[in-house]
Amino acid sequence: xxVMRCKAGQSIRIGDDIRVSIRAVQGxxxxxxxxxxxxxxxxxHRLEIFELIQTENRAASAGNALAWLKGKRDE
Amino acid sequence: xxxxxAVRTIDYQNDTGTExxxxxxxxxxxxxDTRYGFLYEGRGDIVCMQSLDNIAAxxxxxxxxxxxxxxxPALTSEQRFCLQMExxxxxxxxxxxxxxxxxxxxxxxxxxxxxxxDAGRRGVQCIQADPNLELRYRWMPQPDKAP
Numbered sequence: 001x002x003v004m005r006c007k008a009g010q011s012i013r014i015g016d017d018i019r020v021s022i023r024a025v026q027g028x029x030x031x032x033x034x035x036x037x038x039x040x041x042x043x044x045h046r047l048e049i050f051e052l053i054q055t056e057n058r059a060a061s062a063g064n065a066l067a068w069l070k071g072k073r074d075e
Numbered sequence: 076x077x078x079x080x081a082v083r084t085i086d087y088q089n090d091t092g093t094e095x096x097x098x099x100x101x102x103x104x105x106x107x108d109t110r111y112g113f114l115y116e117g118r119g120d121i122v123c124m125q126s127l128d129n130i131a132a133x134x135x136x137x138x139x140x141x142x143x144x145x146x147x148p149a150l151t152s153e154q155r156f157c158l159q160m161e162x163x164x165x166x167x168x169x170x171x172x173x174x175x176x177x178x179x180x181x182x183x184x185x186x187x188x189x190x191x192x193d194a195g196r197r198g199v200q201c202i203q204a205d206p207n208l209e210l211r212y213r214w215m216p217q218p219d220k221a222p
Contacts, residue, residue: 057134060134
């Protein structure tokens with residue numbers, strides 16, 4: 001993992017078209033307020049929320065959805 | 076019908092002119108699987124959204140219910156871009172159901188509804204940042220638990 005140090009007002013560029021800008025550092029350095037400029041086709045999410053949804057999607061598709069649906073129909 | 080038969084059914088539909096729905100980002104956890112078909116078993120308001128790329132990626136879905144949940148979330152400009160929808164156009168909103176997590180209830184994920192552009196055959200799962208939205212909202216009793 002690349003580790004960089006930035007001050008408020010500085011930015012990081014990732015590839016040709018993604019920019020992460022440090023807007024402010026608050027709470028004695030505990031909270032970083034940053035902005036992300038990325039192309040619309042690049043999804044951007046907070047990691048913990050995205051991982052939560054990944055896990056939930058996998059749980060929702062863990063069974064045989066169609067067989068379940070067919071069983072419901074036959075009741 | 077097995078999942079394999081289901082996929083053949085979708086392919087058959089494609090052969091007769093029904094295009095797959097393109098999810099440019101896939102579903103969360105299934106980023107490689109971008110083509111889906113919807114299968115309806117003829118009863119109720121639950122459909123199966125089956126990946127055409129991965130037999131394991133299949134989801135039970137139901138339409139967003141405004142009476143119970145209020146209006147659906149607004150699309151971000153990025154989501155609108157993915158759906159190729161103009162401002163003012165409304166997608167068809169659906170919820171991912173999970174009948175496997177709770178023996179008493181079929182639960183719905185309010186945190187990541189799916190927006191579908193029916194005419195454009197595109198969809199996107201719209202992850203919401205609001206921590207108050209339930210991941211496992213009790214949607215309906217399991218069929219054998221229903222009164």
